[in-house]
Amino acid sequence: MSIVESLRAEHDALFRAAGRWRNGEMSDEELVGFLEEMSRVHFRDEEQILYPAMRGFFPTSELNAYEQAHREVAERLAAARTVLEEGRPVSDRLNRIVDDVKAHARSEEEALFPAAEGKLGAERLAELQRRRQQFARATSGG
Ligand SMILES: [Fe+2]
Numbered sequence: 759m760s761i762v763e764s765l766r767a768e769h770d771a772l773f774r775a776a777g778r779w780r781n782g783e784m785s786d787e788e789l790v791g792f793l794e795e796m797s798r799v800h801f802r803d804e805e806q807i808l809y810p811a812m813r814g815f816f817p818t819s820e821l822n823a824y825e826q827a828h829r830e831v832a833e834r835l836a837a838a839r840t841v842l843e844e845g846r847p848v849s850d851r852l853n854r855i856v857d858d859v860k861a862h863a864r865s866e867e868e869a870l871f872p873a874a875e876g877k878l879g880a881e882r883l884a885e886l887q888r889r890r891q892q893f894a895r896a897t898s899g900g
């Protein structure tokens with residue numbers, strides 16, 4: 759598997775989770791938990807593995823904008839977590855976060871991922887995925 763395939767599968771999981779939440783099949787608490795985990799793992803691995811590999815192959819300003827988008831989501835998610843724990847309504851806030859995270863993921867799929875597949879090649883993308891898995895084992899804490 760390539761790192762792009764694995765990141766794409768996580769975007770698909772995001773789109774499904776967002777759909778379930780909007781259908782009322784997932785609670786606010788579950789959605790916040792899902793997004794926190796995505797922020798902790800998916801965003802981190804993009805920033806630590808894929809984006810650095812793409813420097814020189816993709817506009818730096820766009821990579822920086824992706825990182826900035828991650829930071830903003832993490833901050834807004836932390837605020838949503840506070841609101842949730844105070845028992846105040848959080849749906850509007852979560853709706854906006856979900857829309858923005860989905861737009862961010864789509865932008866990566868339309869611009870960054872095809873560029874990665876075109877510039878890095880299958881072997882390198884598979885190597886980056888192995889690094890991702892090692893990283894996951896090293897940081898899982900058992
Ligand atoms: Fe991202």
Ligand SMILES: [Fe+2]
Binds near residue numbers: 800804863866
């Ligand atoms: Fe992503």
